[in-house]
Structure formats: C-alpha cells, structure tokens
Amino acid sequence: MEERKYLQTWKKYLPVIRLHLKRSFNEDQSFKLNITDFESAGDRGKSGYTFNITMENGKVTNNISGSAVARDLFEALKSDETIKAMLQDKNIKISVGKSFILSIKTTHVSAFK
Template sequence: MMSQINLYYPLWKRYLPVFAIQLKKALSEEQEINFTKSDFHNLGNRNKSDYSFSLEIENGKVKNNISGSAVARDLYDLLISDAKTKELLQGNHFKFSLGKAYILKIVSLKANNV
C-alpha cells in the first residue's frame, strides 16, 4: 500500500503557515480552520467515508491512537517536521479534531485544565 503514504501532505503543507499562527492563538482560545470536502476528496480515496479524526499532541508526542487515520498521521508528521510548529508543540498539550463539517479545531488542553 505504498500509495497511502503521505497522501494528505500537500493539503497540510499549504496550511503550515496558518498552523503556526493558530497554535499560538490556541493557547488562549480554541481555533478553527475551515476546509472543504474537495480539499480532502481530491487527495484521498475515502469516497464514502468521512475524514474525521482526533489528534492529541503533548510535548510533541502523539497521545492517542492515530494508526487508522492517514489524515491525522500526515498532519502530525508535517507539524513535527517544521521547526516553528514543532517548537510550539513542545511543552504544550494540543488537541486537533476534524469533524464531518471539515472544520479543524485546535484546542490547548493545557490551558483548559490548569
């Protein structure tokens, strides 16, 4: 299944500068990034299923099981491969979640449970 590797990289890479800004902002309030179905559809092969996922990152490490989600794995790989976003992930605890409406929510879990 070599074709499955980093299928969503182009999409996440386009938004990398946005992620850096949103991660900073998420420390004080929940952030949302709106995507469209075609953003994922054009890359993915999940015609009838949705792309929902939840990705929890604490101190730069994944805290939940994302092995079944290529979308989440690619997002994580890209975030930690970029110096700016990797630095923001260190020492923080974020949750990224994408729902059926294609809205990616970024929440700082550290701020919420101090």
Template sequence: MIETNLYYPLWKRYLPVFAIQLKKALSEEQEINFTKSDFHSLGNRNKSDYGFSLELENGKAKNNISGSAVARDLYEVLLNDAKIKELLQGKHYKISMGKAYILKIVAIVKPEAE
C-alpha cells in the same frame, strides 16, 4: 497497495496557518474551515468521512492515530517543521476534525498547583 502521504500537500500548504493558530489556541479555541473537495481531491475515502482526533503533548501523539491517514500525515508534517515543533514543546493540544470539515485546535491547559 496502500498509498502513503496523500494529505501532505494539503497540510504543508497550511503550515503557516497552523503556526498562527497554535499560538492563538493558548487563549481560545481556533478553527480552520476546509471543504470536502480539499480532501476528496487527495484521498481515497469515497463514503467515509475524514474526521480524526489528534492529541499532542510535548510534540508527541498521545492517542493512536495509526488508523487515520489524515491524522498521521498531519502529525508528520507538523513535526517536520522546526517552527511548529518548537511551538508544541511544553504544551498540550487537541486537534480534531469532524464531518463538517472544520478543524479545531484546543490548548489543554493544566491547572497550576498552588
């Protein structure tokens, strides 16, 4: 049996932080430090890491996140929050996390046509 929404509690707890970091990311890359135990207490990945990449444009995932429960749960939690959903509209972000458990939020700004 596949468990779903394992990471909801973690992502929901950080919603206020995400709102602030998404705004700040418009001017510079933002980072949120997590610990291994944040994920191990919730997840079931014994030997693999929890790294993922989630690219959002206008609130929609641009890349395939179906293989990552961590990314899927983050995406769903973000879109279920009205304030965050509003922040995502008209913008392009890349949210990623590597083996060091540092979540990075980068706003991808397209150069304006002159």
C-alpha cells in the same frame, strides 16, 4: 503503510495552522478546511476525514494509525520547526469533524510533574 497522500495538502495549510496554533494558547481555535483539497488527494468515501489527534510535548498520545489524514497532518506538523517548538510543554488536541472544521485546543503542561 500507504503513501503519504495528504502530506502535501497539509503542508499547504501549515501557515494557517501555525497562526491558529499560536492563538490557541489563549483561546480555542477553529477554521474551515477546503474539502476539495482533500478529496483530490484521496477519496475517503464513507469513512470521511474526521479524526482527533491528542499530543503532549509534541508526541501523539492517542492512536492515529487508522487515519491517513491524521498521520499525514502529524508528519507535516513535525516537519515545521516553528510548530515543533510551539508543541513543547503543551497538551494540544487537533480535531476535524464532519463539517470539515479543524479545531485546536491547547492546555499548558505544568512544569511541576
């Protein structure tokens, strides 16, 4: 397992992510990341920084083991108590595409399962 080279970069973004996560409860959110923040943390080369994380009740439901950027984002989210609380009882998809836009889509999980 490689060291968490993107963790500090993601922690810098936590206040913005927290705000957009809260807003995503009403409508999908997206904002542009600064690519140089990530390039200085580690070079992903051709593989790029694109990923999807799907979470249910704060737990990742897809395989992110192949993406250090995604793993470190999840690590940063888990370390923030406010965000951890917001992730409960919700399905959340966070993705970053080639244009370096982070998108957050939230759907609420029904209490009646």
